[in-house]
Amino acid sequence: MIIRRYLVKQVVETSLVVIALLTLIMMGGRLIKYFGIAAQGRLDAGVLFSIIGYRLPEFLTLIFPLGFFIGLMLVFGRLYIDHEMAVLNSSGLSRNRLARLLLPLTTCFLVIQLILMVWVSPWGLRQYEQLSSTQAVRTGFDLVRPKEFVGSGAYTIYASDLSEDRKNLKDIMFYQRADKEGKPNVVILAREAKRVDIPNDTASVVDLIDGRRYELYPGQPRYTLTEFKQYRLRIENNKDADVTGDQAESMRISQLWEKRSDPVVQSELGWRLFVPFAIVVALMLATALSEVNPRQGRYYRLLPAILIFASLIVALMAVKTRITRAELGIWAYPAILLIYAVVTLVFLRKPNLKAKLNLKLNK
Structure with a gap:
């Protein structure tokens, strides 16, 4: 059908442009953040674009429905402004009929x-977490810069000199803050440190040569001193600095199904299975909200419509949080979608309902 092909072409082209623009804006901000981390020496600049590529699908899960909705609003709005909708209506094609013509495209989306x-x-x-693990967002001795005190979580490290391959350090001062009350803080002074490469180990391992190790007890007048010729030190990666996604978000669907009794897993499982149906609600909302007077302009209702659709996404996010806390069940996802769909369907079935409501309110 010619009209269907025309509508599909317009919606696809407009939606893709909007999705590309939103993706550029969101990923641009994320890229700036990673550039800042790389500038601090905590991330290898060579993996920046790999990280962005692995994170892109996560952002697209939110951008894709919004881009499709905005594309529908812009196309339907143009049909009203250019009086094409009036011609189609006079030919026996209502706005609801046009929406049904877009159902195959909506199914594809x-x-x-x-x-x-x-x-x-x-x-x-999963790929991003693996890359972050191997890079370790460069903690421990990877952060060391000559003649500078560098902090990484509970560690503070100083070295007077550093070889180009970062394997040998001179005049080392290492400080580790106690992770529990009653445990001592550790200060290590050494003449030299040599990096030790251990396969499949993301921790920083060094052999300290000719030094002293102090254990200091905060608030207590006592300490322990140990001298050594050689001392192997292992520094675990700073978990706080490692930018990883939530464990449930990276799990396979089969793993989620096996642990579906867990509230956190339930929230993620429902999010993946039900939230995509917001695409269908987007078609219904766009059909109901896009009608404008040619004198008003095609963007007259665009911002309010975006806010309404955004409220749907926010409501779904709130439901996800509540399910995680075991305050709601997984049924809350389809319930929210159904509420928005039913309300929209009422306005689509009764196009004069809005005018009647305004008339009653004015009285």
């Missing part, structure tokens, strides 16, 4: 969204 949320986004998060 729904399938793409399902694939993104069920498989692609978790895979990207």
